[in-house]
Amino acid sequence: MRSRFGRAGGPSSTAIASVSVLALCCGLWLLRDAAETPAPPQPSAAQAHSGRAGLVPGRPAALPFSPPERIRIPAIDVDAPLTGLSLTGTGSLDAPPPERKNLAGWYEAGTAPGERGTAIVAGHVDNADGPAVFYSLGALRKGSTVEVDRLDGRTAVFTVHAVEAYDARDFPDERVYGAAKRPELRIITCGGGWSRTTGYRGNVVVYAHLTGGRGR
Template sequence: MSLRAAWPERRPEPTARRQRPWGALALLALTGIFLIRTGLPDRPGGPPRPGPTRAAPAAPAPAAPPLPRSVPDRVVIPALQVSAPVIARGLDAHGAIEAPPSADTRVTGWYRDAPTPGERGTAVLVGHVDSYTGPAVFYGLGGLKRGATVEVRRRDGRRAVFAVYSVRTFAKDRFPAEQVYGSTGRPELRLLTCGGSYHAGSGYAGNVVVFARLVTPRGGHPAAGAP
């Protein structure tokens, strides 16, 4: 898996994006996500884990209409006191989603071949859970509760606000790609990091996945409805 230290150059927003079928990509992509970790062997208990009451499938609020495409710049999660830059990531030579640079564990990555946050479809943000120096940007992800908000600030000035409706941990060897990545026909967001039990040598056994739905687009240009 590639961990690049340099930030990618900003590029003009594409008029059309390449379409990749999640079914063919997802399992390979997740092999990279669990490698984001290095683990904190001296930290008792490890990062928070989702409880059974947080796995309910019910949505917290009606979905908002989709927004046009615009690259994300920052993700804000008030409940975790997270405000982090977002950079675009692609796939590495092994077909895995590139992790954010290991030199800065406070940065998150957006998978650029998926929808942008707020577009119709499922946008994906990934982040480190920890390092040998301490908790990283998504360390507290497993502790998010249903109804918590995730705000993604976009390059067009809009703020796409999502409400969490489920937080799950999935074993990396039984990852339900279609359930996580598949489109619901609405603007949704997935936040991913490492999770589950930690074993020296093999790392975390699973991935924490936050499921969230667009509920309030704010600011920017006049709101656009669904095409």
């Protein structure tokens, strides 16, 4: 996946002001193995935002900045290292190397997971050989847990409050990348349906908020 960013941020975090998302993964393996392999799962309408999304009592305090090292999503068997992603000379967010299918990335010029604000994690849904780290992201449900291990020895624990799919032409920049008053996390991959002629039509986005932590 690939994103073009406009940036605006504070002294310790970066809020992404606008974005246009394009898919790098075009499902070449699906074309090759279509008779045997289903397309990645997509979220149902029941997993979309609701009026009370993420409203929980006793919010935990935000954590100080520390780079993330690993992300785990037990409900969909994700356990992957994280690499830093930066912007290219054209303003696009670098994607993790596609040949490393169990690798995800985080936007390291922005908010770190656990800090106050919106942290961004991105990863491939597939590569030329088959499913990649976030292939099953669209199957995630509200209430699922996301754990992010950090360099400072702490684990930031997030709870999913929405999972949505968007067509690339209607990607809601502000909803996905806008600044947050509490620690939030977005996890993004290719999705939005798949076509044999155009590949993935858009993106799947998971919305989660900090609900706990472990470690020192």
